[in-house]
Each structure stands twice: as C-alpha cells, then as structure tokens.
Amino acid sequence: MINIEINGKEVTVPKGGTVMDGARQLGIYIPHFCYHKKLSIAANCRMCLVQVEKAPKPLPACATPATEGMKVYTHSQQAVTAQKGVMEFLLINHPLDCPICDQGGECQLQDLAVGYGASESRYEEEKRVVTNKNLGPLISTDMTRCIHCTRCVRFGQEIAGIMELGMAGRGEHSEILSFVGKTVDSELSGNVIDLCPVGALVSKPFRYTARPWELSRRKSISPHCGLGSNLVVQVKLDRVMRVLPRDNEEINECWLSDKDRFSYEGLNSEDRLTTPMIKHNGQWHACDWQEALIFTVESLKSVMERHGAKAIGALGSAHSTLEELFLLQRLIRALGGGNIDHRVRQSDFRADSHLQGVPWLGMSIADIPQLKSVLIVGSTLRKDHPLLAHRFRQAVKNGAQLSIINPIDDDLLMKIANRAIVAPSEMMHMLAQVLKAIIEDKPGAGVSEHIMQSLKAVKVTDEARAIANSILANSPAAVFLGNIAQHHPSYADIHAIAQVIAKLTGAKFGFLGEAANSVGAYLARAIPNQGVLGTEIKHAEHDSQLNAAQMLGDSLNNVASPCQAYILMNLEPEFDAYNPQQAMKAMSNAEFVVSLSSFKGNVANYANVILPIAPFTETSGTFVNTEGRVQSFNGVVSPLGDTRPGWKILRVLGNLLQLEGFDYETSEQIRAQVIPAEDAITRYLSNELKDYEVNISSEEMTGLQRIGEMPIYQADPIVRRAEPLQLTRDAMPPKVWLSSALLKQFNMSEGEIVRLKQGEGEAQLEVACDDGLPANCVRVACAYPNSIALGAMFGEISVEKL
Amino acid sequence: MLSAESLEKINREIAKYPADQKQSAVMSALAIAQDEKGWLATETMDFIAQYLGMPAIAVYEVATFYGMYNLKPVGKYKLTVCTNLPCALSGGNDAANYLKQKLGIGFNETTADGLFTLKEGECMGACGDAPVLLVNNKRMCSFMSNEQIDQLLEELRK
Numbered sequence: 001m002i003n004i005e006i007n008g009k010e011v012t013v014p015k016g017g018t019v020m021d022g023a024r025q026l027g028i029y030i031p032h033f034c035y036h037k038k039l040s041i042a043a044n045c046r047m048c049l050v051q052v053e054k055a056p057k058p059l060p061a062c063a064t065p066a067t068e069g070m071k072v073y074t075h076s077q078q079a080v081t082a083q084k085g086v087m088e089f090l091l092i093n094h095p096l097d098c099p100i101c102d103q104g105g106e107c108q109l110q111d112l113a114v115g116y117g118a119s120e121s122r123y124e125e126e127k128r129v130v131t132n133k134n135l136g137p138l139i140s141t142d143m144t145r146c147i148h149c150t151r152c153v154r155f156g157q158e159i160a161g162i163m164e165l166g167m168a169g170r171g172e173h174s175e176i177l178s179f180v181g182k183t184v185d186s187e188l189s190g191n192v193i194d195l196c197p198v199g200a201l202v203s204k205p206f207r208y209t210a211r212p213w214e215l216s217r218r219k220s221i222s223p224h225c226g227l228g229s230n231l232v233v234q235v236k237l238d239r240v241m242r243v244l245p246r247d248n249e250e251i252n253e254c255w256l257s258d259k260d261r262f263s264y265e266g267l268n269s270e271d272r273l274t275t276p277m278i279k280h281n282g283q284w285h286a287c288d289w290q291e292a293l294i295f296t297v298e299s300l301k302s303v304m305e306r307h308g309a310k311a312i313g314a315l316g317s318a319h320s321t322l323e324e325l326f327l328l329q330r331l332i333r334a335l336g337g338g339n340i341d342h343r344v345r346q347s348d349f350r351a352d353s354h355l356q357g358v359p360w361l362g363m364s365i366a367d368i369p370q371l372k373s374v375l376i377v378g379s380t381l382r383k384d385h386p387l388l389a390h391r392f393r394q395a396v397k398n399g400a401q402l403s404i405i406n407p408i409d410d411d412l413l414m415k416i417a418n419r420a421i422v423a424p425s426e427m428m429h430m431l432a433q434v435l436k437a438i439i440e441d442k443p444g445a446g447v448s449e450h451i452m453q454s455l456k457a458v459k460v461t462d463e464a465r466a467i468a469n470s471i472l473a474n475s476p477a478a479v480f481l482g483n484i485a486q487h488h489p490s491y492a493d494i495h496a497i498a499q500v501i502a503k504l505t506g507a508k509f510g511f512l513g514e515a516a517n518s519v520g521a522y523l524a525r526a527i528p529n530q531g532v533l534g535t536e537i538k539h540a541e542h543d544s545q546l547n548a549a550q551m552l553g554d555s556l557n558n559v560a561s562p563c564q565a566y567i568l569m570n571l572e573p574e575f576d577a578y579n580p581q582q583a584m585k586a587m588s589n590a591e592f593v594v595s596l597s598s599f600k601g602n603v604a605n606y607a608n609v610i611l612p613i614a615p616f617t618e619t620s621g622t623f624v625n626t627e628g629r630v631q632s633f634n635g636v637v638s639p640l641g642d643t644r645p646g647w648k649i650l651r652v653l654g655n656l657l658q659l660e661g662f663d664y665e666t667s668e669q670i671r672a673q674v675i676p677a678e679d680a681i682t683r684y685l686s687n688e689l690k691d692y693e694v695n696i697s698s699e700e701m702t703g704l705q706r707i708g709e710m711p712i713y714q715a716d717p718i719v720r721r722a723e724p725l726q727l728t729r730d731a732m733p734p735k736v737w738l739s740s741a742l743l744k745q746f747n748m749s750e751g752e753i754v755r756l757k758q759g760e761g762e763a764q765l766e767v768a769c770d771d772g773l774p775a776n777c778v779r780v781a782c783a784y785p786n787s788i789a790l791g792a793m794f795g796e797i798s799v800e801k802l
Numbered sequence: 803m804l805s806a807e808s809l810e811k812i813n814r815e816i817a818k819y820p821a822d823q824k825q826s827a828v829m830s831a832l833a834i835a836q837d838e839k840g841w842l843a844t845e846t847m848d849f850i851a852q853y854l855g856m857p858a859i860a861v862y863e864v865a866t867f868y869g870m871y872n873l874k875p876v877g878k879y880k881l882t883v884c885t886n887l888p889c890a891l892s893g894g895n896d897a898a899n900y901l902k903q904k905l906g907i908g909f910n911e912t913t914a915d916g917l918f919t920l921k922e923g924e925c926m927g928a929c930g931d932a933p934v935l936l937v938n939n940k941r942m943c944s945f946m947s948n949e950q951i952d953q954l955l956e957e958l959r960k
Contacts, residue, residue, distance in 0.1 A: 166859035168866035179858040180844045 004070040019050060019061040019072050030074050031083055031112050033090075033197045034149035035062035038254060039158055045090070045149050047112070049082035050074045058082040080116075087116040093128040093172075094198070095144050102140075103199030105212040109147060130175045135165075136183035137727035138190055138262060140207050146176055146200035152192040159255065160186040161382075161393050161413030176200070185729045187386040187712060190261040194244065194254070205265055205724045206242040210234075215241055218636040221623050222260040223319050223616040224716060225385050226513025227251060227365065228625030229260045233617060233636045240264045240617050240637060250366045251625070257386035258728070259712060259719055264617070266721035271599045273612035274641025284604055289642065293649075296609050297656045299592045300335070303565040309336035313551035313563035316526050317570040318342045318515035319716045320646060321621025323670040324613075325517065325524035327650035327662070328569055334659040338545035339563060341528055342521035344571060345483075345514070345710065347578045347792065349547045350692075351492035355532045357686025358522035361626040362510025363478065369394040373474035373507075375403045375434070375467060377498060378427060379482020380410050383712040383730065385512050388626075389414075401474060403467040405430050406484065407707045408779065409772035418466045423774040424794045425701045428490045431497045432696045433464030434471075438504050441472055445504050454696040477507035483514050483710060487578060487793050496694045499687065509687050513626030515716070520624030523684060524674055533684055552583040565592040569646065570613065572601055572717055575783040579792040581761045596646055599717050612643040615718060619645035620667040622675075628685050630675060632668075701796070704742075706758065707779040708793030714783035734787050735768040736799065737779035743769055748801060755800045756780060759791035764802065803849040808838045812853065825856040828864050832871055841872040869924055870939045876919040877912040879958050882936040883946075885922050888929035897933040897946045898922070904955060917959065 001012045004022050011022045018041070023030050033045035043063035050061045053071035058078060073079055091113060098104045130143035148167065153176065156163045164184045167174050178184055184192075193203050215234035220243075222229040229252035232244045243264045245256035252260075276292030277284050287295075303311055314332040316325045320342075329340045343349075368391040382389040393414045396402050401417035409421045422430050437460045439447055471477045479502045485494050502509030513519055522532060528545035551563055552573065566587065577583035587593055587606035595603045596613040603610050618639040622632040639645065647667050654662030664670045675681055713719050713731040725731060736754055738746075748754060754767045756778070763786055773779055778797050780787055790797070804812075815830040831850050836842055842865055851858040865871045872880065883889075883898040898920075902908055905918050912919040928934050931944030943954060 163857035163859055166857070166863040168859075168863055170867045177859075179848075179862050182858075 002066045002068050002070075004066045004068075004072060006072045007074055013066045017066050019052070019059070019064045019066055019070070020048060022066055022072070023061060023074060028074055030061045031116065032062060033108060033112075033147060034151060036151055036154075036195060039151060039154045039195075042150050042154065045147065046086045047083060047090070049079060049086060051076045051078040051082075084116050084118075087113060088118060088122070090147050091117055091121060092123045093144075094147065095127065097142075097145075101142070101145065101199040102202040102207055103145075103196075107199060108197035128172060133177050134183065135178060135201075136185065136189070136729075137724045138204055138258060139184060139193060140202050140204040142200055142202070143175055143177075144200075145198045147198055148174060148176070149197055150176075151195040151197070152176060152201060155192055155195055156186065159191070159390060159393075160188045161390075162186055164189070165192070183729070187258050187382060187730065188255065188390065190258045191245075191255050194256075203242060203262075205262060210236045210241045219246060219633060220617065220636055221516070221631045221633045222256075223516045223623065224259050224263060224719060225257070225388075226361075226515060226518050226626035227385060227387050228516060228623050228629060228631055229256055229387065230631070231256070231260065233264070235637055238637045240267050250364070251629070252387055255387055255390065258725065259386065259715075262724050263719045263722040265723055265725070266718040267598075267615055267617055269599070269721040269723070271601060271721055272640055272643075273598060273600050273610060274643060276612060276642065277604075277610045279604070279608050289644070289652075292609055292611060293652055293656055296594050296611070296653065299594070299608065300565060300567075300657070303592055304335065307564045310339065311564040312337050312567065313339040313546060313565070314341075314567040315344055315548060315551060315569070315571055315573075316340070316342050316521070317344070317576060317716065318517045318521045319718075320517060320521075320570045321616070321619065321667070322517060322520040322524045322624060322674055323621050323667045324569060324619075324646035324650065325521050325526040326670055326674045327647050327654065327664075328567065329525045329527075330661055331650055331654050331657070331659065332567070334654065334661065335657065338528060339551055340526055341546075341548035341551065342517075342526045344548045344552070344573070344576050344583075345487050345578045345793070346491065346547075347487060347489050347549055347794070348491035349549060351495055351689055352527075352529045352547065353531065354492075354689045354692040355529075355686075356688040356690050357532055358519055358628075358684050359511045359687050360519050360628050360685045361480075361513065362687055363508045363627070365391060365625075365627050368392060368478075369398055371395045371400050371476050371478050371508075373401045373403070373470045373477035375405070375471055375477075375479045375501075375507075376512075377405045377431060377479070377481050377494060378485030378488060379404075379406065379480070379512055380408055380484070380709060381412050381482065381512075383410070384483045384514070384710070386712075388512060401470045403470050405434075405467070406482075407774060407777060408484075408709060417470055418463060420463045420467065421772060421774055423701070423705055423777050424484075424488065424707055425705060426774070427485070427488065428493050428497065428696065429458070430464060431494055431501070432458050433460045434468045435497050435501050435504075436460050437465045437468035438472060438501060441468065442504060447500060447504070450693055451500060454694055458696065471501070471505045471507055475506065477505060478502075479507050479509050480512050481510075482512045486511065486514060487710070489792075489794055492689075492692065493694050493696065495687075496689050496692045497696075499689055511626070511687065516623045516625070519626060519628055519685070520622065520630075523624055523681060532686075549578065551586070552577055552579070553586045562586065564590055565594075566590050567594050567596070568607075569596040570598070570717060571595075572597070572599075572603070572720075573606075574602055574788045575714065575720065576716075579759075580782070580788045581759050581791040596649060597717070598643070599721060601717070611649055612641070613646045613649060614639045614643050618643060619647070621645075621647070622667070622671050624675075624681070628681055630681060632671060701776070703796045704776050704778050704798060706790075706793070706795055706797040707773070707777050708782040708790075709779070710783060710793075711781045714781070720783075734765060734781040734784045736765045737768050737770040737773060738799070739771050739773050739775070739777075740769050742776070742778075742799075743767070746799060746801060748799075753802055755802055756790060757798045757800065758795070761789035761791060763787055763789045767799075803846065804835055804838060808834050809853075816854070824854045825860070828854055828856065828861060829868075832861070832865055836871060841875045869921070875912075878917050880919045880921060880936075880938050882921040882923035882939070884924070884926050884932070884934050886925040888925070889932040889934060892929075892932035893947075894933040897935065897948075897951060900948050900951055901935075904951065918955075 032048040048061040049058035230246035403418040573583035815827040819826040
C-alpha cells in the first residue's frame, strides 16, 4: 500500500494504483474524458493533468502511478492552467452544435467546457470536418464531434472481445471508424453510446426524440435474459423514450446488452394491444374488460363442466413477473387442476420428480471472473447471455480455461481451451466421456453402480480427456448448462451426468437461466410438480398434472388436444414453444384459448379472447435472476390504453370465478406470499437430482438432425417487435446451414433456396455453408416467421432441392 | 491472395515473435504485401488480418497511420518529398514545386502515363542532406536541386 496526499488529504492506494484511483477514493473529482474505471488507461485526452510536487510539469492523473509520499494538487494554479489549456485544444475542432446535439445536457465536454473553457475561442482558422460513418441500425455518428478519447475502441478490445472500431489516420487526420464498409455488430455495441463523452456516438433509435432534461429517470429490471440487468428507464409524456444501465457491480456492472438497451422500442410498437378483444362467430371485436372477463370466466366454467378442471392448461412465459406467474398457478390450482408450466422450450421433463430444488446458476455472477476452469454445455454464450459472456470473457482473461460441448462452433470472442463440437444427439455421450475420464483419474470415487455400468460401453476420446483434465487440474472450476442443453431432448441425462462431474471434481454446477424469471417461475410454483419447493401440497390426482410438453401435445399423432382450454400469458406458442407445429395444433384443436398478451401478433388466429396485459414497464413486479437475486420494480409509465397489469387481471379472474386467495391489493402483498423473507429463498435453490437413473443410450440417428437454436433477438415477444434490433445482423432472416459435404451430397450451392421438411410442416429458406457443423447436422434457427412451420428445435429434418 | 514467395517472407517475419504475438509482424507483412501488389487494397488488408489473426480494423489503423503504405494505387515510381521544417528551410518546398511543374501534377496525383506519383512526406531523418526525397520508399535521394531532380527523372524514365 502506498500513502499519498491529494489536496492535503491523505489516502492509501494499492501498489500500482494511480493518482486518479486515490482521488476517486477521496471523492475528489478530476476532470477527464478518456479515463474510464472499467477500461485500460490511454492517457490521450490529457484533461486530467494535475500538479505533482517536485514534478517539473503537470502529469496526467489517470496514468501517473502513486508513489510513496507523493503530494498532488488537483486545483492548484498550475493544474487549472494546464486543464484550461487542454480544454482550449479540445474545443478547437469541436463544432458548436450543442443545440442540435443529442448529447447536449448530458455531455461531459459541455459540462467541463463550462468549468474550464473560455467564453469564446481564439481559434480563427478552419475547423476540421469528418464524414459520418454508418455503424448499423443502433449507433448514429457525428464524427466531427469526436475528441479521440478512444473509449469506444478500448471497449471493443477489452469488454466486447471484438475490435470493430479503430482510430485510423494520424494527427489531425485521425478518425474513429470501422473497417471499410463494416457495421458494428457486437451484441454489446450500445455501450459505446454511454462511453462516448461527447455526441459523436449517439443512439440511433433515440435520436432527436427528446432532450435529456425532459426525461424522468425511473428504475427498472430487464425482462430478457436471466442476468436481470438493472435499468434506468427514461420516460417522457408517459412514453418510454430510452433505456440506460443502472450501475450494479454484482450484476451488470455499468454495461447493458443491446437487447436490454433497445428492446424498449418493442413496447411502443404498433402491434401493442390497447383493449380486450373477443371472438364472436368468427369475428373479432374490441370490448370492455367486464365483457371480456365474464366471457373468459363463462368459457372456462363451461369447459370445466364438460371436461373437468384438468382439461385446462396454463402456460406462462418465464419473462412474466413472479406475481403474475404465482397468481396464474393459483388460479389453475384453485380451479382443481394443476396443468401449469413456464418451460415451453424444454422438451425433456424426466428430471422433474427428481429435482431437489429450483435450478439456478449455482454461484454468484460476480464470482464468475475468479473461476479457473469452466465447462459450458450447450450454449452460444454471447448470444444467449451477452453480459454473462462478458464475465466469462474476464475469467478467460484472468487465465481460466474454457471448455465447451456444443453443436455450434460460433465465435464466442474468447479463447477456448477445449472444444467438442458434436451433433445434438452426441452431446450427452460426449459429457459421459468426460465423466468416464474423470472416474478413470479418480478410481473409487463413489459413483453409483448404475452409472459405472452404463459408462462401460463409453470410449473416451482425446477431446473428452482434455476437458476432464482441465476441470480436474484447475480450481475453482464450474460446469454450466446453457440454453441448448436445457432445450435438449436428453436434458435430464445431461443434467444428471453434469452433476456427477461437478461432484467428483468439486466444481460448481449451475444453469445459465434462459429468461429473466427462470428461477422466479419455479419459486412462483408455475410448474406442475411443486415438490421441488418442499411444500407439502397434496393433490387429489397427483399424476394428472401436465407439464408444458404434455400440454402442447407429446407427439404429432395426437389427434385431440391434451387440454380443451388454454390460458396463455406473455407467450406466443408459434415462436416460444419447443415444437411450434405441435403447439399450434394443440391451440387450434382446443375449445377455448385465452391469451394474456401485450401484443396482437397472430393471437387472433387461435385465441377466443385476448386480454391486454401490461409489459414490465407498465406493471410492478419481481424478477428473480439466475443467481437467485430477488429484484422488484415499479411500473415506469401508466398502462397503454386499456391494458392492465397481469396480476390485477388474474386477481379479478380469480374473484369472478369465486376462488379463494385472490384478495391482494398490491403486488408487494403477492410477493410477500411467494417469498416471505428475502434471504430465505436460497434454501429453495438446488441443482441436485436425486435417484435419477441416467440413461446413456448410444442410439444412432440415421437421418439429418436439426440444430434449432433460439436466436438472440427472437427470444421473447417484446424483443421480437423491437425494430432497430430486428435490423441488426443478428436478426437477419434464418438460413439453412449445411457443411460443404452435405451441400455436395444434395447437389446444392450456397444462396440457393431449398425446401426443409420436419413433421408435417415445411419451409423454404436460403442455404449457406458452415464447415464447423458436426456431420449430418442442419442448423436452422427457430422462432422466425419463416421457420416456425418447422417442428421441434432438435430432431430429424429433411432437406430437398426445389 | 499473395504469392508463395511473399507468404514465405511474411512467415519469416512472424517467426521473429512469440507464437501468440503474431500481430507484431503486421508492419512487415503490410510492407511485403505492398511490394508485391503495389498498394494495399481493402482485400489485401483483410487477408493480412486473417493471416495474422488480428482484427481487420487494427490492420487498417496501422496502414493509415504510416505514410509509406499506399492505400490507393500509385504510379510506377512514387516520389515522396520531405516538406517538414528543416527541409522546408533548405529548399524542400522548392524541390516539391519544381517536381510538380516538371510532372504537371500536384501532391497525391499520378501522371497520365502512370509513371510517377508525387507525395508529401514527413521527416526522413536526413535533415543535413536537405532537400531529400524517397523513390518507392526504398531509395533515398539527397541534396535534390533542380538539376539533380532532372537527372533523377531522366534516369527513371529510361
């Protein structure tokens, strides 16, 4: 530790710390532009010049290491003169267009110019003009305003993991740009807007729509991925104008993924519903709440009379709040049924009755960068969890070895120590090999006889051994199951094997939560089997409760729907189900479908009533993120039109059905019912499977297999309607990816339109070549309008030439 | 993209650095590529980026920073005249003006016959020999009086 003195105040900074670090500790503000706490030191703006005793000239505080006994003056005559001089240089080429600049009012240069700038410029020569660049649909540029702090460049290199922006040229001719003709496509790109201290990089969707001082700032929580990023939602005239990150070191730090940042555009989309709607004799018409709710209640009653309460299925998305999901399950259970689930993209539920708690990350998010070895099974990390990926990237930078078992070999923008790219049907087998390699290293480690028996036929490959060695040799280690593993048809077996691997190696074991409330939905009991919560809720007919897959029809041969009535919440089965083909069949065969939805979409094609439900910005509620952190939020704007918060709609439905336990007046009361004391929820969290008999089958798939990953900007109803995100490269229309061997076999060439068949459905898509794919695999993303006619995310698929 | 010979040269440069720091060879690689192609097209820089496993924009940063890399096609002979202060005080600008008049082109222009391109250069570290100019980045010419320039042009035109 080093003791220094700044402006007469003593402060201790760690060895290697800078004068800026000391000043920040003391709360002394030193003006700066290029310095940023999360980025490397560039020292190129020179704004932070300070006086240091015995130094012949002013020194930059951000880059001057503290030395013992150093005396620093940040506001002395010499320091201020130096800072004013720097400011004069910075303003030489900076345009005086603050009145039309989006950054105006929240601009660091503007603020500091007030303190350090002269009232008028001595510079009379011509100013420099820099052409604007097209960086894509999210970032708008005014490059003449750039002061060359290079924060955006460093962000790309150090945080996003991909250098898309650079500073070309030299001296007066230097400018920030992307490589000739390229856009900025990182899924974290929006952060450069926040980082830019001037108005050179501003938000394209927000541009010219409001001034910062007109906006009220309200706290909220992101409803998208399992991270639960903290947001500041900025509102003008009861409309969400933009979303910015709210610092939370333990979750999103000061960053935000583009999905969290720009998806608000979906909230203001034209597809929003504003009134309840009923279908009468095949005709849709708007109606008031009274009529819609009574119609819903009567229809549900009628279905119950004829088929019983077990004929009602309720599916709520894990992007819904804890309160909404809790009331939905209470409604269904109070009616006497129990068909409730949120896991619409899961296909394997065999583990359900063996689960000992709520599946979660298994550790805290902030501890990820300290891991030394990580095995991730089935995840395109940076697209599924953009900011968790950043944490893993930091871990890798700190020396962690990252191993992946995945069917897709997309660039994760971090160094991968071991990769096993295998077909979906081989993933479990690959994991079993890793387990066997570990057991061989640790004989007599107490693995159950059943597992030892089933591992007999497994042959360990070199890849598997390398992964095993990496987990064994490094500590702390962790094993995580990503979205692809959770959607996988052998999810239960993958889970069970991964658990044994973690146990044997002492590694942490967890799930990368797919949705904002993946953990919360379990806690809210939006699952058919409540046993995981340890509550003794005995149901008359215990085994008649259907999970999501059963509700949506186990197999295509099902003629009749498994349920006669469906209650859908924040869910579009054609996009959100594991098998959209089957799900839509179940919907169209049902007698009655009520959809609690914020958007019209295709709901009218299968529902009988649509109840407009408030999205996260218009309701209070709670999300429990993947590390089990409970985060509540309030509505930031009033509900659009006749939209109502979901928990209120469900409360009234409960009252109209004369059910007990629907007397809540606030969402806080509901939350208190679900989670009595905040610290108590950790006892529900467990990834343990008990008494599950692993089935390591080596059944060969003969035909082609589909790899149907969930694309980043199709994952939930709000983001699907966020236009700027839909214009990014990540949201480009899906292609059929085939290896060059398959292309040759089918006599196809890249760019050709081909026919895909899965089950009863078919789609025509453009074909493209990816030789990183495992043999006999066809990669087709799901949840795009032109791919939803296909069936399950994984399984057999056929490709034909047109 | 590049000839086997050029790649061989680039590999020799790469070998001078640790295996995980291939990008240290970027300047030599660009110079070798330019020797072969005459200038650095976007595709050439992209190729080098891939070859060295570095972001394309980082290659572009280097290529735009240094004046000796040609980002546009140049004539057979690129004449770079130093116009920095010491040269300017000793006739550097006069040499540049004489060249402009002789060739009928300005800075950054190429003669119609594609033989000469004129460039304005930064200090070449030989101020005592001012005025100085460079031919194709490789040949340094000192004390460039008008007669010397005439002689040089005649020699190059042959």
